[in-house]
Amino acid sequence: MSDKSHPLSTSALAKTLDKTTKQMFTELESLGWIKRVDDSWLLTSKGEFEGGTYRESAKFGRYIIWPSETVTHRALVSVDSHLLSFDYLATQLLLSDRTIVLLLQELGWIKAGRKGWLLTALGEAAGGFQRENRSTGIPYIMWREDVLDNSILTARVTSFQQGSEGKNDYLCCDGHNVTCEAERKIDNWLYLSGLLHAYRTGLPCEGDLDADFYLPQHQLYIEYWGKETPKSMLSAKIEKKEKFIKMGVDLIELNDEEVANLDEALPRMLLKYNIEV
Known part of the structure; x- marks a missing residue:
């Protein structure tokens, strides 16, 4: 040349x-x-x-x-020039790089290796090809173009992006029914990150109050404050905040801007409580 x-x-x-x-x-x-x-x-x-x-x-x-x-x-x-990378899939499906990897892991198509990602039998059947970086030996995966038309993947992506709206609820990937789109995004993020969480669990105090989200393994509460919060719940949320302060529990509060950037905001907030994702 x-x-x-x-x-x-x-x-x-x-x-x-x-x-x-x-x-x-x-x-x-x-x-x-x-x-x-x-x-x-x-x-x-x-x-x-x-x-x-x-x-x-x-x-x-x-x-x-x-x-x-x-x-x-x-x-x-x-x-291989006709195969697709994780980031290309993410771009085409309007997801973040992190989300597409977690969705594929949740489907059982890939699994984490000591370094990099490993293809499973289900992933191979869906059009995945195991590859390895020649200089570092780190495994990675490429995908056939038709994976973008895979009905299982597209259904899961649709469920993640849009959910299933009922009368007053939004269905999350883990089956939780939440009350607004912001809560659905938070719930899906926690689920795909492998963080055990409860939704609308009662607070350990007097009064009929419950938390938006609770991570029992870490004794950490997560509350959403934003424009999607139903007006009927505002007074209860204010009361809850006072209870959180009195109880002295660990609490993360999310606003609309942070919900729109969960991949950046939540890992940083969780790290303050020694939780790595």
Whole structure:
């Protein structure tokens, strides 16, 4: 590969091959052409052999470029080039990277290894392929394109995204019926994160009050305060808050902004109580 008259950045290479930039970096790392060092991508000797070089930019700093004919390299247009990564599935299904992984785990299609993810028999039947990073040995999984049309997956995603609305309730993935969309998002997040939780469990105090969510293994309460809170429950919530203060229990309070960003907000809040997800 000597013609470098029209070199491509990795993002441009990805676009030409109809892949996401993240997917492209993952593939190049798997092939052993690049490696991650601190916060930068560096060429390996194999990557240099394949024609990769560096370019300096006042705006972007140093980045890797590839010869134009790299787009026809058999390693990049092999069968794996038509397979989908976790992040691509997440993008297509309008989910976060973390959520798609947890949903696939809940379906029993994948399971956590010591490092990386392992494919199960159910996952293989659904169109998954086990792969391994050539430089690190870390296992990962790619998927056939038709997995996006899998009725089991689409039904589960629909259940997660929309739930099942009844007269005054929203059905969660674990069967809990909650009273609003925000509570459904919180419940689904706790369930997929593997956190045992109760919904509307009574508070251990005088009076007829219950908690939005309670994590019994950690003796931690979670309360939602936001625009979706029914007006009929506001006075009870204020009373509950006073009870929480008097009891001196551990409490996490979520507002609408935090509910919209649970993947970022809740792990940070839980970590204050030594709960890692």
